[in-house]
Amino acid sequence: MQTFFTPAQRADPALAESEAILRRCVHCGFCTATCPTYVTLGNELDSPRGRIYLIKDMLENDRPATAEVVTHLDRCLSCLACTTTCPSGVDYMHLIDHARMHVEKTYARPLPDRAIRALLARILPYPARFRLALSLARIGRPLAPLFERIAPLRPLAAMLRLAPKGRPAAAPSDVSAKPLASSAAGSKRAIPYGNSTPASLSAAGAEAAPPARRVAILRGCAQRVLDPGIDAAARRLLSRLGIALVDVPGEGCCGALVHHMGREEEALGFARRNVDLWTARIAAGGLDAILVTTSGCGTTLKDYGHMLKRDPAYAEKAARVSALARDITEYLAECDLPALPARGLTVAYHAACSLQHWQKVTLAPKRLLAAAGFSVREPAEGHLCCGSAGTYNILQPEISAALQARKVSNIEATRADLVCAGNIGCLTQIGAATSLPVVHTVELLDWAYGGPVPARLAASARFAAAE
């Protein structure tokens, strides 16, 4: 498309980058068809092409964001289905990032909205605070219907409803880390038989492992609180594969939560802190990968290089960290896990947007599950977001609920025995609306390769029997 920026505007590298993105868009409209909000609301303004146009106009004219524009930009899930669809390669993600920063700078949100956002930004990234908030939410749950009736307070109701009903599951205790036989020789990370290391490696033990088989797992923030069992499963499985896990003390939230609210400085703060810690870790002896079990966070890690590219002190370090970031299934797919006989269980695989649209990790999880003996089903409309999208289910409860219902009905139509996905946000969102058990991909893999039944399945006699 033709753009209208002045030479002075073009001198600003951020604007120049956005202009280059806009220039690629040919206004063909293909992206509208796969956008969850357009499909739900049927308004061009709630489509990628419409948002691109709103952003273009706002940036070209250096206009402060208006309530109308903010409404439509806020409804964007950042799911990036549009980017998967776009034949022209329009980098929507970095355009909407820029627009969100512009909104944050130029628009005064109404007080309740501001308060909720500030609250989320101060709680979610900090595990201790989040844990406390969840306990309070459990007590406050009866207030949800009341908040529901007052429009500006609806996000509070959504928040209360989302809090898991029981206490967060404790990580299942470690079972014996029996070594695994590798199926094929010559794999990138061929596994030496019988040479496995215990799950929690002492620092010294990890140092002893060769760098090619030494990884860190992002501990993250929200997932740690909501479901510590996921990382425990990943740790057990990796250990059984003879891969050494190093801990990086002090590492925290990846910054995604605030990044998507347009709070750029806060996001960069989180990013710099993590980059420093990992850089030190890399310097101390090398890392094969930084593994992520929450694909939403994985996306942000992989984008650190871009986020910090204009910071000379960090550009290079951040790029190195991004290059090491891998989704857990991406990494496991290179580990040549042996093929197992069919288990007689069908799994509906829900592709998280952050995996399929952002990171383009589409085949690895399904192949791993199939090799582990699960029969994998793919729900219809797999490209559509489940409505979780970070804090979206709190900030946009109506659209989120519509997408949740659509997703769950597509999943249930597969008649699978259980649902699995690679992102805690999706697990929570889908789990809240279906009676099917919902687990993380890596929990199923751990189970199949010798770990315990995932906590959410353990309750059911049927799965315990299938073991």
Next chain:
Amino acid sequence: MSNATSHAAEGPGCAPIAFLPPRPDVLARRDEIMAALTELVSAGGVVRAPLALKPFETDAFVAYRQPPLAVVLPQTTAEVSAVLAYCHSARVPVVARGAGTSLSGGAIPQADAVVLGLSRMNRILEIDLENRTARVEAGVTNLSISEKVAAQGFFYAPDPSSQLACTIGGNIAMNSGGAHCLKYGVTTNNLLGVTLVLIDGTVVTLGGKHLDAGGYDLLGLVCGAEGQLGVVTEAVVRLIARPEGARPVLFGFDSSEEAGACVADIIAAGIIPVAIEFMDRPAIAICEAFAKAGYPLDVAALLIVEVEGAEAEMAAMLAEIVTIARRHGVRTVRESQSATEAALIWKGRKSAFGATGRIADYICMDGTVPLSQLPYVLKRTGEICAGFGLEVANVFHAGDGNMHPLILFNANDPAEAAKAEAAGNEILKLCVEAGGCLTGEHGVGLEKRDLMRFQYSEAELAQQMAVRAAFDPLWLLNPSKVFPLEGRPA
């Protein structure tokens, strides 16, 4: 300065295509019109803020732009009827809009018009496999019909490359075609009935699940009428059973002329494959970079020929085609080996226009020529563009002689944009001179309106306008389009 509004309604460079001058009395009543429309549709159905109207100012013919007076998004036929009845009585022009993928500017509004968007009417109402029909709302996308019945082994045949996004309403208005229309026909051959709302709000149904009714073929008239005879709210379309097998085959040639001549000979021999698509070297490079479909990069022109049916049937037809291709010095022949590969081959082809956006802005031409003229017209097209110092990529439905030269240019360079438009006009005139016509499937819209006299005599145009006036005597429906502005009835 960077104020985009000052560019609105302004085409690229010289001799821009004009919109009808807005009626001042309508502009003056804007608030009153908004208030009235708000009463007529369900919540969220009216877009009023000027900033929010901008994204509706254009379609895929993005060189031209004009924000509308208002946008209204009804959800039922009754709401459409109420909106049209009101606009009729208030003398407000109306431009229907589906997905806004028109390449001829069909859905571009005008300053005094209400855009009537069908995007909230996107339900599939009935699938009747016994009668092989589907009844859908006008805002349903083309592809979603095929997706809905895929598991049962059926599909909706016309497949514009934009089928992922474009709506049935838009397809009907433009009588859209696609790669597979060589065998199955275009929209008009697959449309059985519509619910049409006339400008005064009257709702009529034309056709239905049965074939051919008595009396005038009004359905045929509405198909291709570019939203000027009424607004379609529902359609009944034909479903077709999937063939036993289908396989695209790639034929690579050393020159565009040879590939063009090969197409002419295939059709002349009475062979009708499902599709014959053409790509020249620049188009092959663009599509391969996006889809990684394995198109040969060392040839000057590529034909994608799809055959279908039982294995023996496919083999027999393929053998005949290969014989003809050999006569034209075909260099590579490659059959797709799997369903995945076939899907990639089509994905690359169908993404061709969008993928072109990776390297340049483009305008997409849409002339149709007799097949025997293909080699000549391809050659002249290259010469015309070179004469303007512009590059061109050709990717089109060759079996139908429906050419789509993509003229590449830089939209931020007004002089180059003007040249691109001028080159486009030359190419369309070339198509008419070669015995073809101005449009194969994208419609006249705004883009080709002023060239209509080049193709039709005054008497022919007058006759078409008389038909239009019989439906819409006040010329309120999409009035800036199709007919040249001068010489219209008072």
